[in-house]
Amino acid sequence: MTHLHDEKTKFLEEKAIEIRKSIIEALVEAKSGHTAGPLGMTDIFTAFYFHILKQDPKNPTWEDRDRVVLSNGHICPVLYATMAHAGYFPVEELKTLRKFGSRLQGHPHREYLPMLETSSGPLGQGLSQAVGMALVDRLDRGQNTNRTVYCFLGDGELNEGQVWEAAMLAGKEKLHNLVAIVDRNNIQIDGYTENVMPLEPLALKWASFGWHVLEIDGHNMAAIVDAVDAARAIFEKPSVIIAHTTPGKGVEMFENDYKWHGNPPNKEQGENALAELRTLGGQIDSEHQ
């Protein structure tokens, strides 16, 4: 993967705005679903699907592809919107989100949308599946495998014991072909993570399970790309990228308020949000420049 040049950075930031628009439109149309997490993870998903991932939207079963496991399935609006914009299926289909007969189920279901690596929603189960994929990747291709298994997790999700079972196994097996990305947005349904069930010191927790830990600003394209490069360069252990994100990123009304974890904007709120999207159309430069 190449380092980002300015033009590509700008392209990714503009793409992220398009994807945020699609997310808001889909949620307004769906009248239910999660707002904060998808908007908070849009920059990261954009960086992955438009720069980082080894994949081919026209050949989703390509054996050499990187594998993506979305463990916190409830943020699927960002997965769907990013995949649609990347060419996996028509952007228009996003309007069917959560509707009867749609391939875009409220939580991802690979029987309906086979280009997904797995179904998800019930929290805590994704990292184990990613560990299984990474174990087989190493069994079949050896230490020099050029595939990477990426697993996206929420921070509230880390309350689940199964995540730490999987983390322990990945540490034991020294799975360098596995990279976990934690959306550290500090909110979950009942409130702020440190009030609901404290996670800190989070980096030390992962490190003590045998993981290489990176911490980044999850809205800085260059930082996202560099962190994944650094993670892939580690050969002795699995890596986790703790991405500090702003839930609801891009719309002031949604930002940092846990009430937007599990609610969609109504029509009026959606229109306001679309008008407000801060870097709309790339007219305003990224805050991180």
Add this chain to the structure above:
Amino acid sequence: MTPLNPKLFDTDVEQAPIRAGFGEGLVLAGRADDRVVAMCCDLTESTKMDAFAKEFPKRFFEMGIMEQSSISVASGMAAMGKVPFVSSYAMFSPGRSWEQIRTTVCYNDRPVKIVGSHAGISVGPDGGTHQAIEDIAITRVLPNMTVIAPCDSIEARKATLAMAKTNSPTYIRLAREKTPIVTTEETPFEIGKAQEFFRTESPKVGIIACGGLVYNALVAAKELQAEGVNTVVLNIATIKPLDRDAVIALAKECNAIVSVEEHQVAGGLGSAIAEVLAVEHPTKMAFIGVHDKFGQSGTPTELIEHYGMGISHIKEAVKKLL
């Protein structure tokens, strides 16, 4: 007639643990197909995965005491083209790992093979905490799932080989203690097919059994024959998909059915049979199994008798239906 062990009704009938047949079958499956991998939750010897681990060390994964994560790890392995067998005690997997099985195995429709050893009340002295008598119910309720409860170690070996060849999520239920060898190498086995193991002329009651209690059902049928009561014994190793045709045919022939299983009566083999017959051919039934109780410590025989699954209980149930 289905070929069965000629010493079946002798007092010195050979005995072997059903789980041992699984261990042999897994090695054979591993030799036949290098996609077969195995994972165990710190019970490698007692769930009889040790022979596979020894012969295929790279394809065996020690998971530690992590029944929940192990199921999802297996799902990830299956997503990469493997046929993973995951073993633990049935109480913990599928017991503890049920939602992982539901979401990451069955909802994903991945060919993960879940091996629940030490199932049933006959695990004995360990007591009620370790006696899985709900596992058939919680697995057969899941879409896409196949559920198999072999009657002896030979059938367990054949079932293991057969399930390694399918693309379906599958649960196989094994018992710890030695039980009589009922079948022979020649006895046919096919997933989804019932086998008639005993028949006397003009039968009045059909006995349908699974697992180690098939032996008790056969002895009961033999003794009933001597008392002038004619029955048929059907071995149903595959509880799901159920051999509906065989069940309906037997009900039409006998008009009375006794189900026999080492499991809660709610949700098990008997319930599966009743669901079919209630619609297709309403039939009087009796259910041999555990009636809404937890188990306790004791010898297998003491427990089977105490909870009403002995030979005398089966005979009594048959006679009541006459």
